[in-house]
Amino acid sequence: MSGVPLAGPAVRRRPAPPELRPSPYEPTGFWRALEGLGAVLLALLWVLPLLFAVWAAFHGAEDTARLDLDAPLTLSNFRRAWEAAPFARYFLNTIVLVTLIFAGQVVLGTLAAFAFARYDFPGSGIAFALVLVQLMIMPDVLIVENYRTMSRLGLVDTIPGIALPYIASAFGIFLLRQTFKTIPKELDDAARVEGASALQVLLRIYVPLAKPVYVAYGLVSVSYHWNNFLWPLIVTNSVEARPLTVGLQVFAGGDQGVDWAVICAATLMTSAPLLVGFLLFQRQFVQSFMRAGIR
Amino acid sequence: MDRRHFLAGSAAAALARPALAQGGPTEFSFFYPVAVGGAITRVIDSYAGDFARENPGIKVTPVYAGTYQETLVKVLTAHKSGTPPTLSVLLSTDMFTLIDEEAIVPLDGFVKTDADKTWLGDFFPAFMLNSQTAGQTWGLPFQRSTIVLYWNKALFRQAGLDPEKPPATWAEHAAFVERLTKRDAAGNVSQWGTQIPSTGFGYWMLQALAIEAGEVLANQEGDRTFFDKPGVVEALQYWVDLAQKSKVYPPGIVEWGTTPRDFLEGKTAMMWTTTGNLTNIRTNARFDFGVAMLPAGKRRGSPTGGGNFSIAKKATPAQQEAAFRFARWMTQPERAARWSIDTGYVGVSRAAYGTAAMKDYLAGFPAAAVARDQLEFAVAELSTHENQRVTKALGDNIQAVLTGSKAPDRAMRDAQAEAERILRPYR
Structure with a gap:
């Protein structure tokens, strides 16, 4: 099996x-x-x-x-299970969603982490403390406020609307900052002596050296958002925006009872890409986790 | 402050809309939960399509929002952000919660003509108990149910019981259940006598037993509960004795969602569950089964259950009027009859039972009339302010009793104390 x-x-x-x-x-x-x-x-x-x-x-x-x-x-x-809901569309939505979130998190996280790790700007301590505070807050607490913001932006019931609240990830910034801090300053200095700009230093020195962390963080982020339920449920109304988890709900049971066979089939179907991905890359993942120190 | 400005701004924008809309249709969204399986979403979509053809000035966007609980979460979140769906189907028992949140409007203002009044007066009074308070109507019955007893005639015959005679009293029920339970020599049970599910709607099942024991669980104002009355404890004792004393009922928790499947597979000879299951059982049962009113204790009885239409407060008058027309259209006798036949829910008005489609259906399948006949004995479902918290306090304590970690009287005292604490501010 x-x-x-x-x-x-x-x-x-x-x-x-x-x-x-x-x-x-x-x-x-x-x-x-x-x-x-x-x-x-x-x-x-x-x-x-x-x-x-x-x-x-x-x-x-x-x-x-x-x-x-x-x-x-x-x-x-x-x-x-496949016929009970437009799963092809839901798969597409989920893939677009997790890609969008992860891309946003990587870009914002890298830039922010670089600034926090290597630049001493006024208020950097306070700004970093604020980022850390975000780590303490459950995203579920902010649902009403986030919904209000999305409805003001006109993004309710869109995929960017699901993604936006998660794009600035405190966890990602923190993790990357810690990693960047462990990279010897001498490498940075050497590159600057050679005439590299700040962005070049970031892209040529820091990012390649932090690759295992990116892989590990990517796995955490993708699996979290692949499985996230409450926020997508609330902010989406139509088939065009709903991710898999919300689509799975048609099997939620209710008054007619639960049909385990179909639920299990649907669950396997929706979690298959993650499972297969993990099986294929398990060695890389495990190694990345060990190196990045996330458990 | 800026929030208020924003709301004022959006209200102004919303008020400006009808003027713009004179050429275009009035649009509103309609959130509904599905408690009866996936295909129903297509039925609702087709209703919305039919309605749009008959009413070109109105455009309904139906949104399937998950279970009742998930729909409530969605509706309240959207309400707090200022943009709720104009029409939604929510549990009738959440009426007080919705009123306290100022999320819904009373519907009496929309009932203008004599035809409207006749239509509103025709809903079964038992359903209106959870739809009206303090002289105002806040919800329109849509997918409503009562609890009924399903029994497997084949298993009755095997046990030497009359397959046409369901238990009519608690004593008979307990005696039948004893004979219907099959054990092997080691005492392992291969077939249970009955199942009364205790997850999800445990409070609902206890309410049925409590009504039969002659008690009500809460007052009509929804600010006082009576969980610790002797009759309620007696009802819970009857339930728990089935499991712990006579061992004819599965020990521990019985899952709401899997009970119908156990019945279909013959793992239980009887089950207590909603009429909303009728069509499912009828389609999938490979044996003869019967549907009966719940057995009587001091009296017969069952709470009603299910969902009502409610109209949002934060919507334009034009949208509210359109939503009301749609809800009225959905509850017309022919459609109510069709919905009842498709799902098993009770047709919500007397007129639904006067339609030709319903008469044909009942002639071929008399079991479907049981739920309607039981309405005569039905009382309002447990509904209070902060309903979800109060029913959770009760449900948790019921489960504690069934798993054997609390005695019934102690559990009901605890539930009552918790409910008191929650409800005190509302008196």
């Missing part, structure tokens, strides 16, 4: 590179086995809901709750 390899990163320890001496901190023997077993157990627990979703999605409604391996496989749940 496609869910199993997912357990990979948690279960499989990468084979230790051939070293002259074994690391004194690596557990050995019994403890190593125990640790492995624990990891497998946790991974299994984690993957169970996904396995159930896969099971339910490929079987008829009457077999959803019966674990009979001979039960006939079917794709009809996917067909029914």
Whole structure:
């Protein structure tokens, strides 16, 4: 089943590179086995809901709750889910949305972080403190105010309207500033001696060195906005602007009860791009995370 | 300050619109939730299209807004930002909340002609209980329901019960349920006698039991609750005994959304749930089933439920008038009958049951008349100021009892204390 390899990163320890001496901190023997077993157990627990979703999605409604391996496989749940809402359009909307947000966050975050990390301008301390304050505020608290702003800008029910409140990301600015601070000032100075302008220094020195952070941050940002629900629900009214999560709602159940088979099919369908993306690039992601220090 | 200027500005702009609109149509948006599955959005779109053809001066934009709760969140957010949808379908029980937020207008001003008055007077009185307060009408019944008992005739026959005779009293219900529960030698249950779902609308189910025990949960003004009355505790005791004493009801929480599926799969022989499920069960059941009024305790009874049309306060008079005309058009007897047949909700007016389509339907499927007949015994659904918070306090305590972490009397005292605290400012 496609869910199993997912357990990979948690279960499989990468084979230790051939070293002259074994690391004194690596557990050995019994403890190593125990640790492995624990990891497998946790991974299994984690993957169970996904396995159930896969099971339910490929079987008829009457077999959803019966674990009979001979039960006939079917794709009809996917067909029914696909027909229940214009998912092709929702996919497009979500992709445009996460791209727009991430592009905005990268541009604004890089410029702001560079300024905070390397320039000493009047009020920089206060400005950075304000950015940090934004980290403390749940975006949900601002929903009414954001909605009012969007309606004044005439952006209610548009994709930019969903994206705009998230484009200046305090987390992104903070993360990039910390990364830029760790880059040796000597590289910066050397480039300036060679005659590079500020923008060139940023693009040639800082951005390439911070690449793992961009990758890690990109994953966090894209998966967050791929799954975000409340704000898009409130600010969108039409099929042309709604992202996948809001589109999924037609299965919200209500008075006719819940059809697990179709819900699981729809959920798998909408989360598939993220899952596949993660499986393909898992090594890069895990490494980026280790380097960037985000957990 | 600038907010007020902005509102004043937008109001002025909005007032200027009708003048501009003399040539063009009056436009308004209509938010509705769907509690009955995806295809219904197409039905509503087609209604809006039909209405537009008959009324070229008005353009309705229907917006599917999710569940009832999500629709309420959307409508209130938009209301607080000054641009709410003119017409929305919201839970009738949120009436006090909407009035307190100054989000909706009373509808009496729109009812002008004698024909209007006859139409308004024809809605079932049980539905108007949650639509009127202090002599004013704030909502028009649209997708309304009561709780009914569904029973699986095949399983009744297997258990040696008369398949045509549903339980009529609490005692009978408890006795039938005992016989309908199937256990293997180890005591594992393969088929439950009954399911009364306890998530989502747990307060609604408890209200049904409380009514049958002869109590009401709240006063008509919506500022006082009676959760700790002996009858309410007795009702909750009856419910929890099914699970914990006679073990004929699944232990713990029973999910609202999966109860119909359990019934369709024969995992439960009876279920208590909304009439809004009728068409779903009728389409998908592969066995004979019956629909009955809820069994009686001291009396018969069920709360009503479901959604009303409300008209927003922050809209132009022209939009409000247009929205009212659309709501009136949607509740005409033929359309109310059609909606009832398509979904299972109760036709909202007596006239709906006088239409030819409805008469044919009832002749072929008499079970559909049960919900209407039960209206005679129905009372208003629990509805108070800050309704969502009060019902949550009650719902949480019901679940605490069913999971065995609180005794019924203690839980109801806690719920009452919480409701008192929330409602005191409104008296």
